[in-house]
Amino acid sequence: xxxxxxxxxxxxxxxxxxxxxxxxxxxxxxxxxxxxxxxxxxxxxxxxxxxxxxxxxxxxxxxxxxxxxxxxxxxxxxxxxxxxxxxxxxxxxxxxxxxxxxxxxxxxxxxxxxxxxxxxxxxxxxxxxxxxxxxxxxxxxxxxxxxxxxxxxxxxxxxxxxxxxxxxxxxxxxxxxxxxxxxxxxxxxxxxxxxxxxxxxxxxxxxxxxxxxxxxxxxxxxxxxxxxxxxxxxxxxxxxxxxxxxxxxxxxxxxxxxxxxxxxxxxxxxxxxxxxxxxxxxxxxxxxxxxxxxxxxxxxxxxxxxxxxxxxxxxxxxxxxxxxxxxxxxxxxxxxxxxxxxxxxxxxxxxxxxxxxxxx
Numbered sequence: 001x002x003x004x005x006x007x008x009x010x011x012x013x014x015x016x017x018x019x020x021x022x023x024x025x026x027x028x029x030x031x032x033x034x035x036x037x038x039x040x041x042x043x044x045x046x047x048x049x050x051x052x053x054x055x056x057x058x059x060x061x062x063x064x065x066x067x068x069x070x071x072x073x074x075x076x077x078x079x080x081x082x083x084x085x086x087x088x089x090x091x092x093x094x095x096x097x098x099x100x101x102x103x104x105x106x107x108x109x110x111x112x113x114x115x116x117x118x119x120x121x122x123x124x125x126x127x128x129x130x131x132x133x134x135x136x137x138x139x140x141x142x143x144x145x146x147x148x149x150x151x152x153x154x155x156x157x158x159x160x161x162x163x164x165x166x167x168x169x170x171x172x173x174x175x176x177x178x179x180x181x182x183x184x185x186x187x188x189x190x191x192x193x194x195x196x197x198x199x200x201x202x203x204x205x206x207x208x209x210x211x212x213x214x215x216x217x218x219x220x221x222x223x224x225x226x227x228x229x230x231x232x233x234x235x236x237x238x239x240x241x242x243x244x245x246x247x248x249x250x251x252x253x254x255x256x257x258x259x260x261x262x263x264x265x266x267x268x269x270x271x272x273x274x275x276x277x278x279x280x281x282x283x284x285x286x287x288x289x290x291x292x293x294x295x296x297x298x299x300x301x302x303x304x305x306x307x308x309x310x311x312x313x314x315x316x317x318x319x320x321x322x323x324x325x326x327x328x329x330x331x332x333x334x335x336x337x338x339x340x341x342x343x344x345x346x347x348x349x350x351x352x353x354x355x356x357x358x359x360x
Contacts, residue, residue, distance in 0.1 A: 005059040007052035014045035064189045069182055076189050083185050086139035087213035089176035090119070091247045093132050093151055095166035097124035108154040109134065109166055114143050116151060116173070130162065131169070136176060141214070141238030143176035146245065174247025177214030177237060184216065200261040202230065208256045209234050209268075215252060216242060217303075221310050229265035232256060233308045233349065241353040242303070244270040271308040274346055275355025277339065278322060283359065284333025291359065293329040299354050301325035309346030317344045317352055 008016075018041045022029060028037055061071040073083055093116070097103060100123065107118040116134040124130040136143035145151075151166045153159065188210055195203040202220040209218035209232055217235040224231020234252060235242035244252070253268040260266055278298065283290065301321055309315035323337045338360065346352055 017041040084180035084213045086179045087177045088136040088139045089143040089173040090135045091173035092169035093166045096163040097130040098161045109151040111151040145173040171246035175251040224267040231267045271351030272349045274350040277355045279338040279358045281360035282336040290331040297325045297329040308351045315346045
């Protein structure tokens with residue numbers, strides 16, 4: 001977005017000063033060289049431009065749409081928002097121990113260079129199976145783990161009865177997120193100004209979700225599980241195609257449940273990945289680079305325009321959006337979009353992601 005205050009160039013300011021000098025000092029001409037007034041106009045122009053540049057900077061900070069980092073945070077503070085901090089992954093892991101034995105908090109496991117500690121005591125079952133709640137000691141998207149990924153016990157000498165290897169539980173280790181970017185915070189601030197809290201409106205639920213570290217998009221609709229219920233679907237950073245894991249869903253549900261209206265039933269769901277197959281023919285310039293750029297452009301279009309299709313409101317992906325995304329790829333000269341041959345409709349929580357792209 002262009003700034004509403006544009007500083008003048010040095011040349012424009014200098015010309016204006018020379019014109020003023022000719023008007024206010026009859027008999028002089030600052031345009032003739034050598035001339036002290038010509039030098040004077042250039043020096044003063046530099047000073048005036050510095051003032052205008054400072055004024056332009058101050059003008060940008062007035063608006064959330066153009067404010068720099070620390071002033072953007074100030075804008076957020078004034079409406080009750082804050083930059084989302086980095087978060088660590090949490091979840092359950094499975095291993096073995098002595099039947100009936102109680103194991104304390106603080107047991108350390110390692111996976112991919114990150115350490116995970118148990119968050120509380122746990123008792124091994126009669127068959128020796130041991131389920132442990134763990135949290136990552138570091139923060140960030142990289143601490144998340146998919147179901148069944150392995151972890152190694154660090155304190156084997158301290159806990160010889162615990163299995164040396166553990167696996168991530170069926171819902172994964174989720175909730176890990178990086179610090180919120182300036183643009184993500186800016187989008188939330190603008191959304192809050194455009195859609196202020198309304199005591200339980202669907203936009204409130206979307207903003208509840210977007211305030212959770214790692215959530216990059218969220219949608220809320222009524223009648224998710226019948227009358228009086230609200231459904232929330234969301235995307236999570238660091239996941240393939242941004243599709244959340246079960247652990248992410250649990251974390252988002254808990255966070256929204258702590259803020260929602262008691263009268264409303266709440267359902268939080270991950271969108272169902274629906275790969276979109278695309279066939280393209282007649283590329284004017286057909287190379288690996290162009291194909292990669294086309295697929296990058298298609299992914300960006302799907303992220304920008306798509307949402308889950310739900311019972312109350314199906315999502316219709318326009319075929320023209322696909323063709324437009326292909327055309328906007330750098331290096332693309334011409335193409336024919338073979339399929340899909342018409343708009344694509346998504347329902348039942350389906351969310352379109354890029355599937356196989358075939359080139360003829």
